[in-house]
Each structure stands twice: as structure tokens, then as C-alpha cells.
Amino acid sequence: MTFLCFNTALFFELLATGGFIAYVIKQQKWIFRCSYWILVAGFICHTVFLGSRYYNLGITPVLNLKSALSFFSWTIICAYLILHSKFRLMVLGSFVVPFAAFLMIISSAMPWMNGPIRPVFKSLWLTVHVGTVFMGDGLFAIAFLAAVMYLIQERQIKRKRLGSFYNRLPSLATLDGINYYSVMYGFPFLTVGMITGSMYAQYAFGTYWQWDPKELWSLITWLSYAVLLHERLVAGWQGRRAAIMSIACFGILIFTFLGASLLLGGYHSFSNMGAKGTL
Amino acid sequence: MMKIINIGMNHKTAAVELRECLAASSNSVNKALDFIREIGCIKEGIFLSTCNRVETFFTADRTPEAKAFIISMISKIGNIPDKKFLSSLYTFEDMDAVRHIFRVASSLDSMIVGEPQILGQIKEAYAQATIQKTSGVILNRLMHRSFHVAKRIRTETEICDAAVSISYAAVELAEKIFHVLDGKKVLLIGAGEMSELAAKHLFAHGVSSMVVANRTFDRAVEVARLFDSRPVSFDEIEDQLIEVDIVLTSTASQEPVITHDQVKKCLRKRRNRPLFFIDIAVPRDVQPEVNKLENVYVYDIDDLKGVVQINMAQRQQAAIKAERIIEEEVVKFEKWLKTLSVVPTIVSLREKAEAILQAELRKSRACLGELTTIQEDEIRVLTRSIAEKLINDPILFLKRKADRSTINNYLDITKQLFNLDNNNRS
Numbered sequence: 001m002t003f004l005c006f007n008t009a010l011f012f013e014l015l016a017t018g019g020f021i022a023y024v025i026k027q028q029k030w031i032f033r034c035s036y037w038i039l040v041a042g043f044i045c046h047t048v049f050l051g052s053r054y055y056n057l058g059i060t061p062v063l064n065l066k067s068a069l070s071f072f073s074w075t076i077i078c079a080y081l082i083l084h085s086k087f088r089l090m091v092l093g094s095f096v097v098p099f100a101a102f103l104m105i106i107s108s109a110m111p112w113m114n115g116p117i118r119p120v121f122k123s124l125w126l127t128v129h130v131g132t133v134f135m136g137d138g139l140f141a142i143a144f145l146a147a148v149m150y151l152i153q154e155r156q157i158k159r160k161r162l163g164s165f166y167n168r169l170p171s172l173a174t175l176d177g178i179n180y181y182s183v184m185y186g187f188p189f190l191t192v193g194m195i196t197g198s199m200y201a202q203y204a205f206g207t208y209w210q211w212d213p214k215e216l217w218s219l220i221t222w223l224s225y226a227v228l229l230h231e232r233l234v235a236g237w238q239g240r241r242a243a244i245m246s247i248a249c250f251g252i253l254i255f256t257f258l259g260a261s262l263l264l265g266g267y268h269s270f271s272n273m274g275a276k277g278t279l
Numbered sequence: 280m281m282k283i284i285n286i287g288m289n290h291k292t293a294a295v296e297l298r299e300c301l302a303a304s305s306n307s308v309n310k311a312l313d314f315i316r317e318i319g320c321i322k323e324g325i326f327l328s329t330c331n332r333v334e335t336f337f338t339a340d341r342t343p344e345a346k347a348f349i350i351s352m353i354s355k356i357g358n359i360p361d362k363k364f365l366s367s368l369y370t371f372e373d374m375d376a377v378r379h380i381f382r383v384a385s386s387l388d389s390m391i392v393g394e395p396q397i398l399g400q401i402k403e404a405y406a407q408a409t410i411q412k413t414s415g416v417i418l419n420r421l422m423h424r425s426f427h428v429a430k431r432i433r434t435e436t437e438i439c440d441a442a443v444s445i446s447y448a449a450v451e452l453a454e455k456i457f458h459v460l461d462g463k464k465v466l467l468i469g470a471g472e473m474s475e476l477a478a479k480h481l482f483a484h485g486v487s488s489m490v491v492a493n494r495t496f497d498r499a500v501e502v503a504r505l506f507d508s509r510p511v512s513f514d515e516i517e518d519q520l521i522e523v524d525i526v527l528t529s530t531a532s533q534e535p536v537i538t539h540d541q542v543k544k545c546l547r548k549r550r551n552r553p554l555f556f557i558d559i560a561v562p563r564d565v566q567p568e569v570n571k572l573e574n575v576y577v578y579d580i581d582d583l584k585g586v587v588q589i590n591m592a593q594r595q596q597a598a599i600k601a602e603r604i605i606e607e608e609v610v611k612f613e614k615w616l617k618t619l620s621v622v623p624t625i626v627s628l629r630e631k632a633e634a635i636l637q638a639e640l641r642k643s644r645a646c647l648g649e650l651t652t653i654q655e656d657e658i659r660v661l662t663r664s665i666a667e668k669l670i671n672d673p674i675l676f677l678k679r680k681a682d683r684s685t686i687n688n689y690l691d692i693t694k695q696l697f698n699l700d701n702n703n704r705s
Contacts, residue, residue, distance in 0.1 A: 157452070157456065171454060171456060173456065238551050239551060
């Protein structure tokens with residue numbers, strides 16, 4: 001049942017990806033509408049999958065890369081659906097959904113691991129910590145994609161070569177707005193996630209901060225987004241510079257997410273989260 | 280046999296002097312419709328007169344007579360002898376006429392393909408005709424179909440999307456940068472027909488305030504009054520650059536009016552808000568290097584012409600698709616028109632059934648004695664449903680065969696079978 005949900009969600013999200021790409025080429029509203037509802041269906045399946053995993057494991061399913069990627073993909077779609085209700089920007093889906101589906105494909109290619117779960121993870125702290133961090137990540141992913149769209153559109157207007165994307169992409173002001181809002185709402189999530197994480201560490205290990213690579217890189221990510229927000233609010237950064245900066249910030253975020261977990265070790269790394277972990 | 284006929288002239292066939300004569304009097308539409316209503320050989324008629332075209336659509340049985348009348352009518356309205364305009368006229372009949380009105384309504388026949396005004400003008404002409412009661416079953420349907428076709432083409436093709444005038448292209452670009460122009464501020468430097476037109480477009484799209492600068496302050500005051508805006512002197516331009524979002528320049532100056540350094544200086548104070556220069560002057564008023572600055576966009580007249588050219592090409596593409604839609608709709612209309620020929624027979628069939636029903640009810644009513652209202656209603660329902668069920672299949676049969684070439688035979692047989700002609704006479 002759980003795995004059926006996962007596969008259905010994956011199927012719907014791939015179908016929606018195809019639809020959103022067809023929409024950006026064909027520009028027919030009904031294609032968008034179909035893809036949107038397929039995506040919603042996929043999102044519901046995905047939610048059911050996460051719910052049943054949570055029920056089975058007793059914890060938020062993020063302890064291996066497979067689950068973490070699928071959860072990341074879920075938060076991106078969630079953030080997109082929320083933002084769509086605000087901005088009604090159809091073409092955004094054509095960038096966001098393929099990205100989310102891409103994460104799901106990687107996730108689906110990985111093997112299921114169902115080892116015993118160490119008692120330290122069976123805590124509400126994990127849910128809050130991971131939930132908020134990933135929600136922030138999802139919003140930052142949208143900010144990143146809006147920045148990419150901004151740079152494409154800006155380049156066309158600046159170089160006066162109004163290609164086929166010119167009509168399909170929204171105005172610079174809109175894209176900049178999406179980037180700004182996503183970072184602004186994503187940042188508090190990341191902040192809360194990091195604070196709860198450190199409280200969770202205090203509760204589990206007796207120390208708030210232990211210079212774990214993931215902790216360090218999260219701090220770096222947090223600082224770079226803080227700089228971006230600060231520059232936006234105080235120095236009035238906008239447009240191209242803010243877009244490039246948010247792409248760079250997202251690069252750091254991805255490194256924190258993948259690099260720090262897979263390469264640098266520490267108690268956050270997925271290999272240490274299994275039953276054989278030393279901690 | 281009734282025909283749909285279109286006689287008209289447009290910007291391609293008639294010179295402007297000729298079109299002027301007909302467009303001159305605002306009352307010409309009413310006059311024309313009066314003529315059409317008076318004359319017997321024309322059943323329905325619509326008269327459209329704009330600065331780019333004069334069109335008449337009418338239905339008539341005796342075609343040559345009706346055509347001659349329409350030509351004499353045009354000559355009377357425009358006060359011009361036949362000989363002067365006969366060579367500029369075109370005549371379409373039946374499906375060609377239908378195709379023509381569809382093309383006109385969806386702006387494929389316009390001077391600027393895709394311009395939106397023509398549909399409004401046709402709607403206006405049709406409204407006049409309905410008020411004057413010169414439009415009937417066929418033209419009503421034809422007009423509504425042509426509105427439908429125009430709407431389909433607007434939504435299904437990109438024919439109306441692209442801006443094909445320079446000032447409109449500038450507005451479109453501004454919207455791609457600022458999203459909405461509401462509350463944006465414009466600085467107009469220099470004056471001229473084109474820049475004033477562009478300014479008008481910007482106002483129409485929501486720009487709220489404008490300042491006007493000119494070398495001679497008097498001229499600035501003059502233009503400012505035109506747009507209900509504020510005049511400033513030429514030296515104030517630098518300060519204004521901090522405030523405004525869009526700068527429209529069209530001076531006759533040989534030297535650039537806006538320099539790279541000037542703009543660079545103001546960027547910090549603007550807090551990086553985007554700044555859009557529309558430079559329609561030749562030689563250029565804005566140094567080309569300004570475009571290299573961050574969040575600053577400069578479009579000169581050649582750039583804008585480039586945008587217009589791309590859009591033109593796009594429209595050509597869309598026009599092909601639009602023609603296909605029109606063919607589809609012409610076929611649909613033709614089909615509907617053919618069902619019209621069976622309508623009189625169906626009507627008299629129904630009338631006959633109704634007459635029999637009423638007569639028989641009258642006869643039997645006396646023998647039935649006292650009835651409650653419920654029973655009386657029930658009898659009425661019963662008789663009616665018997666009659667309707669009996670004639671239902673013949674009616675469906677006729678409707679199905681409506682677009683066959685042998686439909687007249689079927690109609691004949693039906694009339695004989697049910698003895699319809701005699702019935703009508705009695």
C-alpha cells in the first residue's frame with residue numbers, strides 16, 4: 001500500500017511534468033489545468049505515502065537519502081501549490097514540477113531500507129526540526145528556479161533578442177517578487193528548523209552545538225540567505241544581482257543537503273543514521 | 280433561391296478619397312437601413328461603414344435586382360456617381376460572403392491584421408440593424424457566428440498578441456519589465472508626434488504621472504498641459520532620473536541627452552529599481568553604454584522596429600491557423616443554412632397536427648360530459664403526445680436529409696403524404 005502510493009505519486013508527478021512542459025511549448029490553458037490537477041493528485045498520493053510511512057515507522061521518513069529526497073520533493077510541490085494560489089503564475093510550474101519530479105526519480109532509483117530505528121529518532125523534535133528545515137528548503141528551491149527564470153528573461157530583454165521564451169515567461173517584476181517572497185518566507189522556516197535542531201541535540205546528546213559538518217554548513221547556508229535578505233531589505237538589491245545571489249545560496253544549500261551528508265560524515269550523515277551507526 | 284450577398288469596398292480596393300465620402304456622414308448607416316427596409320427585393324440587410332471599409336450584407340431572392348439597388352444606394356449615400364466607385368467594389372455570394380464577414384470580423388482583412396476595433400464596429404452596425412429591424416433569421420445567425428469566430432481566433436491563435444506598432448511595442452516591453460504600469464512615473468524629454476503617441480499608450484496602460492522636460496521651457500509647459508502633467512527644465516533631468524521609472528526621449532539634439540555617467544550616478548539613490556529608456560530620437564538621445572548598467576534597459580528606435588518585425592512574422596504564422604478556423608466555421612454555417620430549407624415544411628406539419636388535434640377535441644368534448652380540470656388537462660396531454668409522437672419521425676428524417684442534394688424530393692413527398700399544401704390553403 002505504502003509503496004503503491006509512492007509509485008502512483010511518482011507516476012502522477014512525471015505525468016504532470018510532461019503536461020507542464022507541453023504547456024510551456026503549446027501555451028494552451030487546458031493543458032495547464034489538466035497538469036495542475038494531475039499534480040494535485042500526485043501530491044495527495046505523496047502525502048498519503050508520507051503519512052503511512054510515518055505511521056509505520058513512527059517517525060518522519062527522512063533517515064536515508066531516498067526518503068529525504070522524496071520529502072524534499074514533497075515540500076517543493078507543497079510550496080509551489082501555496083505560491084500558485086498567491087501568484088497564479090502558470091509558467092512557474094513548468095520549472096518547479098520537473099525539478100520536483102527529478103528529485104523523485106532519483107529517490108525512486110534507490111533501494112528501500114527498513115532497518116530498526118534507534119530510539120533517539122522517535123521524538124517529536126525530529127518531525128519539527130526536519131519539517132521546518134525542509135519547508136524552508138522547498139521555498140528556497142522555488143526562489144532558485146524563479147531566479148533562473150529571471151536571468152533568462154532579463155538576458156533576452158537586455159540583449160534585445162526576444163526569443164520564444166520572451167512571451168512565455170512572466171515580467172521581471174513578477175519573477176523578482178516570487179524570488180523575494182520565497183526567500184523571505186523560507187528564511188524563518190530555516191531559522192526555526194535550526195533552532196529546534198539544536199534544542200533536539202541538547203535533548204538527545206546533551207549539547208546544543210558540536211561542530212558537526214552538517215551543523216557548520218547549515219550555519220553557512222543560513223548566513224548566506226541572511227546576507228541576501230539583508231541586502232534586499234537594506235541596500236535595495238533587486239533584479240539580476242539578487243537572482244545570482246539566490247542561485248549561489250541554493251548551491252550552498254544543496255551542498256549542505258547532499259555533500260555534508262554523504263561526503264563529510266558526522267552524526268547527520270545518512271550512513272550514521274541506520275541501526276549500525278556508532279552514535 | 281435565396282442568396283446571401285456581400286457588396287463592399289475596403290482599404291485595398293478603394294482609395295481613401297472614396298472611403299471618406301461614405302464615412303463622412305454619421306447618419307449614413309441609418310439612411311442605408313431605411314433604404315433597405317423600404318425595398319421589397321431585399322429581405323434582410325446590414326450596413327457597415329468605417330474609415331477603412333464599407334460593407335453591405337443582405338439576403339435576396341432576385342439577385343441582379345438587389346445588387347443594382349445596393350449600388351444605387353451607395354451612390355446616393357456617398358453622393359457619388361456609380362462610375363466613380365464601381366471598379367472599387369467587390370461582390371461575394373453565399374459561402375464566399377460568409378467567409379468574407381468572418382475574415383472581416385476576426386480582423387484578417389484589416390489594414391493592420393489583428394487590430395481589435397473592427398469587431399466592435401461590426402457589433403455596432405449589427406445593433407443598428409436590429410434596432411431598425413432590417414436583420415432577420417439568416418443575418419442574425421451570421422452575425423452571431425462571426426462574433427463567435429472572431430472570439431475563437433482571438434483565443435486560439437496569437438494573432439492579436441503581438442504589438443505591431445512602435446509605441447505599442449514599447450508599452451509591451453515596459454510591461455515585461457514592470458509587470459503593471461500602475462503607479463509608474465514617466466519622464467518625457469522632447470516632444471513630437473511619436474513620443475506623444477507613446478505617452479498616450481503608457482497612460483492608457485495605467486501610468487499615473489508624468490513630467491515633461493524640453494529645451495525650451497514654453498514647449499514643455501505646452502505638452503505638459505496636454506497630458507495633465509508637470510513641466511520641468513532641462514537641468515532638472517538628472518534629479519528626475521532618481522524618481523521616474525520610464526524615460527521617453529525624442530529630442531532633435533545631435534548630442535546624447537542622457538549619458539552613461541549621469542545614469543550611473545543615480546542608480547544608488549534609486550535603490551536599484553529598474554529604469555527603462557525608450558529612445559525614439561534619431562540620432563539617439565541615450566548613450567548606448569547606458570544599457571550595460573544593471574537593471575537599466577535601453578531600447579532605441581531600431582530595437583523597437585526589430586521587435587515589431589518579429590511580431591509581424593508571428594502574426595503571419597497565426598493568420599494561417601486563423602484561415603483554417605474560418606473554413607471550419609464556414610462549413611458549419613453552410614450546414615445550418617441548409618437545414619433552413621426544411622423549416623417551412625416542418626412548421627406546416629406541426630400546424631396541421633395542431634389543427635387536427637384542436638378540431639377533434641372540440642368534436643369529442645360535448646360527449647364527454649362534466650370533467651374535472653385534472654381530467655381535462657390529462658386529455659389534452661394525451662392527445663398532444665399522440666400527435667407529437669406521430670410526426671416526430673418524419674421531422675427527424677427531414678432534418679437528417681437537410682444537407683442532401685435530393686432534399687427537395689423528400690420535401691415534396693412529405694408535403695404530398697401529409698397533404699400539407701391543401702391544408703395551408705384551407
